Amino acid sequence: MIRFLLFAVVAVALVLLALLFSQNPDWTARFEAFGYRLTLHFGLLVFAALLVLWAFGWIYFLFRRTLAMPAEVARNARISRQNRGYKALTQGLVALAAGDPDEADKQARRATKLLEDTPATLLLTAQSAQLNGDEEAATRYFEAMTEEPETAFLGLRGLAMQAIAQGDRRRLDGLLDRARKIRPNAPWILETEFDLSLQSGQLDGAQRAVKRLASRHLLTAGEARTRLALAETDSAFRAAEAGNWRKTAEHCRKALDEDANFLPARALSARAQIELGNARKAKELAGQAWALRPTAGIATTFLLAAKPVDISAKRAAITDLIQHNEGALFSRFLRAEAAIEAGDREAAAAAIDALPATGAPVGVSALVLRLDALRSRGVDPTPSALTGHSLPVEPQVCLACGTEHDRWRAVCENCGTSGSITLPTRPPEDPPRMLPPT
Numbered sequence: 001m002i003r004f005l006l007f008a009v010v011a012v013a014l015v016l017l018a019l020l021f022s023q024n025p026d027w028t029a030r031f032e033a034f035g036y037r038l039t040l041h042f043g044l045l046v047f048a049a050l051l052v053l054w055a056f057g058w059i060y061f062l063f064r065r066t067l068a069m070p071a072e073v074a075r076n077a078r079i080s081r082q083n084r085g086y087k088a089l090t091q092g093l094v095a096l097a098a099g100d101p102d103e104a105d106k107q108a109r110r111a112t113k114l115l116e117d118t119p120a121t122l123l124l125t126a127q128s129a130q131l132n133g134d135e136e137a138a139t140r141y142f143e144a145m146t147e148e149p150e151t152a153f154l155g156l157r158g159l160a161m162q163a164i165a166q167g168d169r170r171r172l173d174g175l176l177d178r179a180r181k182i183r184p185n186a187p188w189i190l191e192t193e194f195d196l197s198l199q200s201g202q203l204d205g206a207q208r209a210v211k212r213l214a215s216r217h218l219l220t221a222g223e224a225r226t227r228l229a230l231a232e233t234d235s236a237f238r239a240a241e242a243g244n245w246r247k248t249a250e251h252c253r254k255a256l257d258e259d260a261n262f263l264p265a266r267a268l269s270a271r272a273q274i275e276l277g278n279a280r281k282a283k284e285l286a287g288q289a290w291a292l293r294p295t296a297g298i299a300t301t302f303l304l305a306a307k308p309v310d311i312s313a314k315r316a317a318i319t320d321l322i323q324h325n326e327g328a329l330f331s332r333f334l335r336a337e338a339a340i341e342a343g344d345r346e347a348a349a350a351a352i353d354a355l356p357a358t359g360a361p362v363g364v365s366a367l368v369l370r371l372d373a374l375r376s377r378g379v380d381p382t383p384s385a386l387t388g389h390s391l392p393v394e395p396q397v398c399l400a401c402g403t404e405h406d407r408w409r410a411v412c413e414n415c416g417t418s419g420s421i422t423l424p425t426r427p428p429e430d431p432p433r434m435l436p437p438t
């Protein structure tokens with residue numbers, strides 16, 4: 001709009017000027033140059049001067065553009081180079097995520113060439129070296145990253161993860177100290193502190209790490225309680241190993257305050273109460289543990305606490321125990337075994353019939369043989385002790401690496417994962433029946 005108005009004003013002025021000169025044809029200018037005498041109409045002179053001014057404006061504009069050209073070309077080349085670099089970086093990260101070592105390596109080289117040593121290219125290069133199995137090269141890149149303030153933290157993290165994988169505790173401690181100075185509350189530092197505290201049995205260190213993770217909303221309240229229960233139970237097992245049963249019971253109580261359904265803590269607390277001479281308390285805790293998950297160890301603890309004096313007292317104790325979890329496979333097995341040991345053929349036959357014949361982790365066929373012997377010879381050939389039974393002892397298995405452990409542990413000794421060791425999961429003992437449509 002403003003341009004149009006300006007144009008209109010200029011056009012009107014020119015028309016008026018032309019009109020003025022055409023009304024006065026005798027306005028002329030005279031020149032004398034190189035011996036020539038020139039007589040020009042004044043209006044023509046003014047228009048010629050305007051024309052020269054206009055042409056000069058254009059020439060000046062073109063001159064400026066030409067001077068600026070090389071800088072602009074260079075700028076465009078830089079932008080294009082950067083764009084190609086970012087594309088290589090993206091493709092490299094995608095290859096890393098997809099676990100494609102060759103592609104990651106190729107894109108890492110391309111990104112480094114195009115973008116030079118930015119934090120992202122250094123990280124990509126180091127991680128692609130790791131993916132290619134070249135830990136030494138990865139270490140070199142991570143070391144290089146620790147020297148620049150903006151990449152130091154990432155480099156330290158890479159080196160720390162390598163130290164964890166190599167099990168180099170001293171190196172890891174040093175790296176954690178350096179990383180803590182940069183960002184003391186980074187999630188991976190707190191997670192590593194939790195794992196290391198558990199591994200070395202430092203309950204307070206583990207508790208501190210959990211509280212800091214929870215206060216930064218990196219753990220839910222439930223997850224924090226599970227972890228605190230894990231740390232307390234670990235301390236309880238350590239105290240039990242040292243023969244300090246009072247301390248064992250105390251740690252178990254704190255663990256169960258955090259997570260009442262934590263089976264290792266409940267089973268161990270029953271055991272600790274026997275050692276402390278509280279048989280009644282031990283039976284109560286063992287019964288609660290049986291309700292969570294029946295195991296051979298809990299049955300032994302219960303029988304030890306019940307101290308049966310003869311076979312009928314043992315059978316009564318077994319009945320007492322299995323009422324906490326009637327339908328469980330181990331309950332049904334114990335009922336059958338107690339009936340055989342007591343010489344009660346009918347009850348034994350009925351209890352064996354109630355056991356699944358195949359695929360059960362308990363020795364059903366051994367029970368059948370014992371019942372057959374009882375029928376033909378009138379005696380049970382292999383009776384267990386008054387505080388014994390023939391339930392199988394199940395291994396504690398690490399869910400992360402599959403290693404079997406002789407007892408429960410907070411941290412897997414094989415793979416270093418915390419909270420991964422548990423009893424093997426069994427298929428449901430009574431699969432739900434399909435009801436016909438009504």
Ligand SMILES: [Zn+2]
Nearest residue numbers: 398401412415
């Ligand atoms: Zn493991």
